[in-house]
Amino acid sequence: MTGRILVVDGTATHRIILRVKLGSAFYDVAQAASGTAALEEALRTRPDLVLAANRLEDMTGAELCRRLRPLSPSRDLPVILIQSSDDPAGRLEALRAGAEDTLARPLDEVLLFARLRSLLRAREAERELRLRDDTGRALGLAEDASAFVPRARVALVEAPGADRGAIATGLRDLANADLASCTRKDVLQGRAAATDLFVLVEGPGGAALDLLSEVRSRPDTRRAAILYIAAEGQRREAATALDLGADDLVIGAALPEELTLRTEKLMQRKRVTDRLRASMQEGLRAALTDPMTGLYNRRYALPHLERIDAAAQRSGKPYGVLMLDIDRFKTINDGYGHAVGDLVLTDIARRLQHNLRAADLLARHGGEEFLVILPDTDADQTLNIANRLCARVREVPVKIGAGLPPLPVTISAGATVGPAASGLETGALIAAADHALYAAKEAGRDRAVGTRVMPHLSPKRAISASSRSA
Structure with a gap:
């Protein structure tokens, strides 16, 4: 199986349809009809991801997110909430509660599976880093994280013809980050090498997708976080962006607060993975060097x-x-x-x-x-x-x-x-x-x-x- 997914929905038809679709993609599927049942099932089956309706008979999707989080050993269980219609305010509430994203009915199957692959891939990568960090700590080779949090560097790259909308406003309010606008040429010529987060805004011709591939393939930018922003009619491009390595995406209209929330979550996640990766590298260095002289052993x-x-x-x-x-x-x-x-x-x-x-x-x-x-x-x-x-x-x-x-x-x-x-x-x-x-x-x-x-x-x-x- 490619992962265990818990489907939570009070409507049996919805659960059955999702179970069949996910099963055909070889996911292991567990089901629950209510929030309470979902909490019990999560404890029993330890899912890799939760796909839940935003409205359940005993609680909201946002409340389910808040109650699921303490049940995950690393508090990183990804949750996608399914809304009856696209609602920016409801999406913002879900994100604040800890959901990774919301999807609106009728579900876009291509986008759904791209989102699942992206979230499960990211969770597995972070889980592996945490496992190595835990091993290093057990061997006395890891240090505690520094309380100092450096300012993040955020680059806004807009494709020709892109509609800024609320993008600049949402990014302007980022905490502990420096925002700079740059061009595709800046990125390709290495002038954005120290960037922590790229915000790629798609235009009519798919230029941001091409740039995304370049960012992910270059040694100086491949570990940067990427937020991909697409117009409402660019859902196929959005799904492709996730498969190419985008960490998150926004499709269509979004409140400025949503952009702020998504970018700050990406920056926080990158800080964690950077720390875990540095800890692993330090552990490897410590295992191969003599602590007194600093020479190799x-x-x-x-x-x-x-x-x-x-x-x-x-x-x-x-x-x-x-x-x-x-x-x-x-x-x-x-x-x-x-x-x-x-x-x-x-x-x-x-x-x-x-x-x-x-x-x-x-x-x-x-x-x-x-x-x-x-x-x-x-x-x-x-x-x-x-x-x-x-x-x-x-x-x-x-x-x-x-x-x-x-x-x-x-x-x-x-x-x-x-x-x-x-x-x-x-x-x-x-x-x-x-x-x-x-x-x-x-x-x-x-x-x-x-x-x-x-x-x-x-x-x-x-x-x-x-x-x-x-």
């Missing part, structure tokens, strides 16, 4: 090494792998405390990062050990880079606090080059670099040692290698 570095190796296998160009370790780090921790140890780690990480190229990857491999991946780098260059990093750390002692002398710190480095030989995994490269690092330690520390990949060094040892305390 092994979870990111090892798949990155696989990608670099695959590219090198195709191109035939070598790349370097370094394993770096802070010398006598356990002595620093034991003698000065973990706070100083953390300070040394972050300082060394910063120096290493500043002395690598933008294409190079520096990751904290664990403890006081770092992994460096150097694309398009041969054996001599790799060893030279390793020696340079050792020198940069050696040259300047680490400042560890007022009243204490700077602390001399050195690192040791093991170097090797890829791509991995036939039959070997990239873990063998890490094992070889780790073996060279051990040789550098044995030779007196504060130096770099290079090696070739040795088949007897298994990937398992490389992946499980722990930080050294020497």
Whole structure:
């Protein structure tokens, strides 16, 4: 099924007709004859959308909207109310009560199904974002939303020949938003890239539909909210607009208050989805980076090494792998405390990062050990880079606090080059670099040692290698 819809209507004929139409489109349909029965059915079946008559025997459609909202876990259950005739004042009342839209009898089947698809698609997308946000919070990777609400940027784009009517008046009263009129050319040339909400007013030739497709396909505008406004005779264009990605629409005459209400609801919804998306991205970033140094961690570095190796296998160009370790780090921790140890780690990480190229990857491999991946780098260059990093750390002692002398710190480095030989995994490269690092330690520390990949060094040892305390 494509979704569960609860049909609420006191007239049995209306319920049967809707059930047949929705069932033919493979929707799962539940029915109720009154508002009270609808509330019970909503608790029992957990519908994805409610399609209800605006007048029921025991309550109005607006009251049903208000009473349905607390029953949805995320308070986002979409409701469409069906009016006996098109009534702008009744539509405004329904929107204020929380309905997504109203439709007038006789129902336009094409517009009805376009509206259902649009609402269910938007609800599923937001539900997925909320699920990921909840997962991030459970893992401690998400932050609470900021109380600060930035001003929204609203662009009014009118197609040639469009009738403004009450549009400008309704948009003029928007709270916490800046309204600007712009042309199709402005949008196509990127001058509306920072827009939060586009209000596209259709003209006689369907130009706004073409622009809607452009807005949805361009990276700098595809996440903007879109309100599509059509004339009474443009219902097919309105249905197409929903399928092309319009978030809401107005057909025919509308009170200025309705336009204000719809646009403010769209801006609020966009703020929520922007926050959820940012939270998800921050959670992904947190999962792949070391919180102390800000460097990537092994979870990111090892798949990155696989990608670099695959590219090198195709191109035939070598790349370097370094394993770096802070010398006598356990002595620093034991003698000065973990706070100083953390300070040394972050300082060394910063120096290493500043002395690598933008294409190079520096990751904290664990403890006081770092992994460096150097694309398009041969054996001599790799060893030279390793020696340079050792020198940069050696040259300047680490400042560890007022009243204490700077602390001399050195690192040791093991170097090797890829791509991995036939039959070997990239873990063998890490094992070889780790073996060279051990040789550098044995030779007196504060130096770099290079090696070739040795088949007897298994990937398992490389992946499980722990930080050294020497």
